[in-house]
Amino acid sequence: LLRGIFEYHIMRAVDQNTVAAASLNVDELSLYTAPPEKFRYVEPKAGQLEERVATLRKLAEPYTAWCQVTYEKIKPKVQGVFQFGNDAYAYVKNPPKDFYPRAGVIGFTGVLGLVLARGSRIKKLIYPTTLMTLSASLYYPEKAAAIAKSTGDSVYDLAVQSYAAAEKILNPQSKAEKVNKPEMSSDSETKQ
Template sequence: VIQRSVGPASLSLLTFKIYAAPKKDSPPKNSVKVDELSLYSVPEGQSKYVEEARSQLEESISQLRHYCEPYTTWCQETYSQTKPKMQNLVQWGLDSYDYLQNAPPGFFPRLGVIGFAGLIGLLLARGSKIKKLVYPPGFMGLAASLYYPQQAIVFAQVSGERLYDWGLRGYIVIEDLWKENFQKPGNVKNSPGTK
């Protein structure tokens, strides 16, 4: 059985090339050009594209898309504007987390003292809303300036310059309003022509 199966199996692995020769008595054929093949022929007559009528579903979807287009555009613009801000916020949170994980020695006791100063300010500010706005940040700033004097000096300089700028702007606005409303020729009492 093995001898009979080995012979045909080994022949199936061999490859042969077979060449076909034309018959000697057949007439010579002319070659066909590509344009003459039916596959490449141009259909006769003029073709015209006719658009199919829209169905009711397609019409409804089109109206819905036109209705929602301003809202989707607004959402895309809002997303593109808020994405960098959110990425910065996430990065700030990750940086803060890393800082708190590897905090310098003595950071948490200082943070506790500053927070306790804010609570004392909140307790002393009973009864007045203005005191509640001023005392806790003031006490916290005072406690923080004891631990971080250089940063407190820089903060005081920057905030002092900003307060000076805001005061100067307010003075200019009030001066302009005063000139417009109270120093017009008709508004001044006891002007030189009246008695």
């Protein structure tokens, strides 16, 4: 009897599942169909803060570009100064023999030049510089000669350029006027 009741309930459950399966279409099952995609990206509207930041960026752009260009120009010079400082520190840390006495004498001549140059500002500039240069050239004659040669060449080039500029200012005749003057003189000769 129990077996009959059990079989009855199993048959009834199988019949209900077949009825339920028969009433569903394949299109209705979510496993076989994909929902229609109607997604579209919409750019969110910018808020006041974002608009102001964008405006500030546009206003600051020329200045930041100028700063970048200036930085690129100055960077090698700053690195050179930094390297010079490192080299000077290494030199002072391990100085050659008699460096400090020589530096003391050169510094003393600079102070002596300040004492001797009482009164005029020009004297205060010229006397210490001249005395320090002379005392440094006594201790380092090779370097003084090299500096004097390069300075002499620079001064000569500057003098030539100054002479050419002064001649141009004082004698403003252009080449066209010089060409016309001989023609006038030849015309005046033909008229006579």
